[in-house]
Amino acid sequence: MLTELRNTRTLWLQIPLPGTGQANIRTDLQTGIVPSASGSAYLEIAAKSQPSQSTLIPPTSSLKITASVQGPKPLPRTAPFSPSLLLTTTVKFAPFATRHRRGYIRDSTERDLGVHLETALRGVLIGERWPKSGVEVVITVLEGDEDAWWGDNNTEDSNGAGWGLLNVLSGCITAASAAIVDAGIDCVDIVSGGVAAIVRNPGPNGGLQKVLDPCPAEHKEVVAACAVGYLASREEITEMWMKGDVGSNPDELIEAATHAALGNLGVLKEVLFESLEARMKAQKSPLKEGTKRKQPDTEMTG
Numbered sequence: 001m002l003t004e005l006r007n008t009r010t011l012w013l014q015i016p017l018p019g020t021g022q023a024n025i026r027t028d029l030q031t032g033i034v035p036s037a038s039g040s041a042y043l044e045i046a047a048k049s050q051p052s053q054s055t056l057i058p059p060t061s062s063l064k065i066t067a068s069v070q071g072p073k074p075l076p077r078t079a080p081f082s083p084s085l086l087l088t089t090t091v092k093f094a095p096f097a098t099r100h101r102r103g104y105i106r107d108s109t110e111r112d113l114g115v116h117l118e119t120a121l122r123g124v125l126i127g128e129r130w131p132k133s134g135v136e137v138v139i140t141v142l143e144g145d146e147d148a149w150w151g152d153n154n155t156e157d158s159n160g161a162g163w164g165l166l167n168v169l170s171g172c173i174t175a176a177s178a179a180i181v182d183a184g185i186d187c188v189d190i191v192s193g194g195v196a197a198i199v200r201n202p203g204p205n206g207g208l209q210k211v212l213d214p215c216p217a218e219h220k221e222v223v224a225a226c227a228v229g230y231l232a233s234r235e236e237i238t239e240m241w242m243k244g245d246v247g248s249n250p251d252e253l254i255e256a257a258t259h260a261a262l263g264n265l266g267v268l269k270e271v272l273f274e275s276l277e278a279r280m281k282a283q284k285s286p287l288k289e290g291t292k293r294k295q296p297d298t299e300m301t302g
Helices: 108-122 163-183 250-293
Strands: 007-012 025-029 039-045 061-072 086-093 133-143 191-198 208-212 221-231 236-244
Touching: 025 163, 025 250, 039 163, 061 086, 061 163, 086 108, 108 133, 108 163, 108 191, 108 221, 108 236, 133 163, 163 191, 163 221, 163 236, 191 250, 208 250, 221 250, 236 250
Parallel strands: 086 133
Antiparallel strands: 007 025, 025 039, 039 061, 061 133, 191 208, 191 221, 221 236
């Protein structure tokens, strides 16, 4: 559905990569959801598979993130002079975002995600065009990926703690990028997030396999994972978070993460392009109405 201020794109991403699992992800992206903000976006990545048996709590969870941009706006007079745009990022989980209820005050995990997000966006903005100004990017995680299925006996195992945060970081980068472009802030390129992981297959052999955009609750064991913020046209990585035992060749995992980022970039481009077309049509319609209502000049005689 396409309107003047809102644009929605829902796609199934299928990114085949040799040696990896087939990614089949339903991604829903909207822009212009917060009228009071300079730019905003909503990102939802649905669960890949449905539970085989009916359970009260589903074993897998989706990812739902909202991003809003405030600014650029002038800095306070008491603030020191800044020749470039000051970027501030805030990541906050909603109290109901995860199975374990979150607090209202940001904890160390949320502050750490904010630092990673700021690093990913800092190299994208052209800050020299906005001196003595600041911009604030606020991310709210409405639903986050679980680290493991709640019914597993090893849910509380510290080895798997934190795998879902890499998916959250990737979604934050993608949603924040869409909100920044929606706000009309100059950027060198569109940054998109992507995640790749190495999982161990169940069975006696226990072979390793690379998967794109993994859901930790769907795999018995996650060996390593990598989240990146990727600039496709410049072939640059603005942020990288790697965790686990990547082995002797981490470049393969990083390359797989960039392939996942390219898939999210396709959704970003489609949504932003259609949003731009909707705004251009909205700007042209008042001009056409004005020309139709224009009265002919009156010629005075006598």
